[in-house]
Amino acid sequence: MSLVSDLVSTETMKGSFVLIIDDEPDICRLLQMSLVRLGYDVKYVHELRAGLQCIQSEQPDILFLDIHLPDGSGLEAISVFKNKYPALKVITISAYDNGMEKQTALSAGASHFLAKPFSVKNVDELMKDVKS
Template sequence: MGALILIIDDEPDICHLLQLSLSKYGYKVKYVHALKEGMLFLKRQQPDILFLDIHLPDGSGLEALPVIKSQYPDLPVITISAYDNGMEKQKALTAGAARFLPKPFNVGELQDIIYEVKS
């Protein structure tokens, strides 16, 4: 079985797209639509990679990122956002994100991105 990837994103279409695309590469993919659900998942089971949306209905992924990184320092976090104004990207990378992925993204690049953050 491949690596476990957790997606925390409130957009069902993005979650399904990522799940479908990543499953083709042999990854086991779980997703939740709220930050609270994602934090509970992380307490129960640590994924190998986390895709974290920056803007969630119940909180900010940017604010949660330092907490996640302090609790799970070896967990690669790929932040995703529809708001790519440069400032959010810099904040995410400064807070410990391994990569910032603007929406919409090219699913053909996902395998390379995962390889990059895992190495």
């Protein structure tokens, strides 16, 4: 990539709206802090139901979706979200970093998989990949 395409790509994503659906407040705050620093508008919720309402009303560009939530399976929700909002980039996050869940998430339409625990550096690298 050239410097010009890097700048255009960065400008395109700046101000993009990111929704995080995760039941762990610390994970939500870490992601929010990392993404805001990169120029994203970020909101988080802790349940699938609240996430679906937010997606319908605010239509985020990027969704960080935990696989295991108190009110349902993030894995099952991926295809629902992608069918209704095909342009939505879904990044699954999970403490269960086994190959099977990762493959299931990617097959269902997730664009990336982020394993917990993760660092700010992991998020930075992931978002560079998401933008390309």
